[in-house]
Amino acid sequence: MPEDQPMTECTIEGLLPAVKAYHEKGYRLVQISCTKVDENFELSYCFDIDYHMVVLRLVVPAGTKVPSISGIYWGAFIYENENHDFFGVEFTGINIDFKGTLLRTAKKYPFSNISFREVESCQKK
Amino acid sequence: MSKEVVIPFGPQHPVLPEPIHLDLVIEDEKVKQAIPSIGYVHRGLETLVEKREYPEYVYLAERICGICSFIHGATYCQGVEAVMNVEVPERALFLRTIWSEYSRLHSHLLWLGLAADGFGFENLFMDAWRLRESILDELEATTGGRVIQGSCKVGGVRRDIDSETLDEMVSRLEGLRGELSDLADVFLNDSSVKGRMKNVGILPAKEAYDYGAVGPTLRGSGVSSDARMIGYAAYGKIHFTPVTEDGCDCYSRCAVRAKEMFASIDIIKEAVQKIPDGPIEVKVTGKPEGEYFSRAEQPRGEVIHYVKGNGTRHLARHRVRTPTLTNIPPLVKMLEGCELADVPVIVLSIDPCIGCAER
Numbered sequence: 001m002p003e004d005q006p007m008t009e010c011t012i013e014g015l016l017p018a019v020k021a022y023h024e025k026g027y028r029l030v031q032i033s034c035t036k037v038d039e040n041f042e043l044s045y046c047f048d049i050d051y052h053m054v055v056l057r058l059v060v061p062a063g064t065k066v067p068s069i070s071g072i073y074w075g076a077f078i079y080e081n082e083n084h085d086f087f088g089v090e091f092t093g094i095n096i097d098f099k100g101t102l103l104r105t106a107k108k109y110p111f112s113n114i115s116f117r118e119v120e121s122c123q124k125k
Numbered sequence: 126m127s128k129e130v131v132i133p134f135g136p137q138h139p140v141l142p143e144p145i146h147l148d149l150v151i152e153d154e155k156v157k158q159a160i161p162s163i164g165y166v167h168r169g170l171e172t173l174v175e176k177r178e179y180p181e182y183v184y185l186a187e188r189i190c191g192i193c194s195f196i197h198g199a200t201y202c203q204g205v206e207a208v209m210n211v212e213v214p215e216r217a218l219f220l221r222t223i224w225s226e227y228s229r230l231h232s233h234l235l236w237l238g239l240a241a242d243g244f245g246f247e248n249l250f251m252d253a254w255r256l257r258e259s260i261l262d263e264l265e266a267t268t269g270g271r272v273i274q275g276s277c278k279v280g281g282v283r284r285d286i287d288s289e290t291l292d293e294m295v296s297r298l299e300g301l302r303g304e305l306s307d308l309a310d311v312f313l314n315d316s317s318v319k320g321r322m323k324n325v326g327i328l329p330a331k332e333a334y335d336y337g338a339v340g341p342t343l344r345g346s347g348v349s350s351d352a353r354m355i356g357y358a359a360y361g362k363i364h365f366t367p368v369t370e371d372g373c374d375c376y377s378r379c380a381v382r383a384k385e386m387f388a389s390i391d392i393i394k395e396a397v398q399k400i401p402d403g404p405i406e407v408k409v410t411g412k413p414e415g416e417y418f419s420r421a422e423q424p425r426g427e428v429i430h431y432v433k434g435n436g437t438r439h440l441a442r443h444r445v446r447t448p449t450l451t452n453i454p455p456l457v458k459m460l461e462g463c464e465l466a467d468v469p470v471i472v473l474s475i476d477p478c479i480g481c482a483e484r
Binding site: 002101 | 354
């Protein structure tokens with residue numbers, strides 16, 4: 001049976017209060033991931049307590065500055081730097097900001113561009 | 126007055142099978158700060174989900190890592206199955222559980238060998254890897270692959286194991302138990318092992334939890350957290366208690382892995398007793414639409430495979446959060462204040478898998 005993973009959407013202003021509330025309740029930060037949907041970044045913040053996972057969803061236009069949650073969850077810097085290096089999401093106030101050097105990829109923001117499907121003919125076969 | 130210097134550790138270092146770089150800010154012989162950087166083996170595997178249809182992508186998911194490859198494949202399949210509401214036959218779930226535990230066994234033996242090599246106990250290293258070979262032989266005999274098994278698919282598994290072979294596997298594991306016990310005894314009781322790992326790389330329970338540690342890194346700090354308790358695959362039908370140690374040091378993390386080998390044997394034994402007859406796969410048709418955070422317990426800790434379908438044969442997004450990635454912040458904390466000579470053992474104690482972490 002798949003897990004029940006309730007998802008809550010939040011605004012950029014509501015992000016830090018919502019994350020702080022999870023922290024105060026004793027939730028563990030599981031991960032932060034990003035998906036590029038059209039011209040928006042869809043950020044998923046996952047938290048877990050007693051094997052129950054909840055997801056906080058933030059959708060922002062590309063180029064928006066997103067407040068870092070590393071002041072609340074210290075270890076969040078690894079995900080925020082990763083999402084910056086892969087997608088170009090700009091986080092403000094990261095406790096350990098690598099400024100684009102955590103994952104040294106040959107191409108800048110490799111996950112931020114159009115999909116392979118649109119440029120490669122092999123998918124048309 | 127002492128002066129701060131920065132010593133580069135890695136990306137090539139005798140204790141590192143894979144590349145990670147740490148800038149160690151040193152004062153005298155003490156590490157004041159450790160700044161990690163990765164990116165040496167990033168392969169962009171997640172973006173390949175757009176080039177391969179979701180059933181084919183299992184082969185790529187398995188290649189994220191050469192040690193926990195089976196669990197990567199199974200967790201990816203579990204994610205797609207959740208999105209598509211596929212009911213996997215119970216026998217396939219039991220087989221996935223059995224192979225996952227074999228993967229854990231060989232991964233822990235691999236790590237124990239590397240740890241022994243890291244602190245200069247070469248005989249112990251060779252003994253651990255000698256025993257690991259017998260586990261790899263079982264994986265090869267039942268799946269066809271030693272490193273990349275290729276036996277998992279969306280909707281079930283590709284290969285069955287007959288009941289006679291399953292009984293023989295259990296009997297061989299029982300025979301191996303004595304040898305594993307002798308090996309674990311050295312790791313748990315030898316004075317040179319204790320001298321190298323006790324009170325080294327301290328990570329208190331609260332910090333381990335707050336900084337996002339998972340797997341033996343978290344359980345070695347006394348926190349009972351193990352994704353198998355969620356009950357995915359057949360774990361919900363098997364009696365199992367997470368192994369914890371409360372020393373919060375490298376020795377405790379080593380002890381968790383040593384003891385988990387026996388827990389894995391018990392799980393395999395119970396799974397073999399309870400495995401039902403029936404089909405091993407269902408035909409999966411259609412196009413995934415929806416999203417799911419699939420999680421499982423790898424040898425290094427909880428892994429997340431996020432899959433998002435957009436109603437086509439290609440997923441819109443596949444994201445893997447590996448245990449090593451989330452164990453990097455706790456590692457940075459463990460290194461603060463440690464002796465320079467202890468850095469290799471502390472880095473090894475999280476069982477870093479950089480290929481996994483960078484995908």
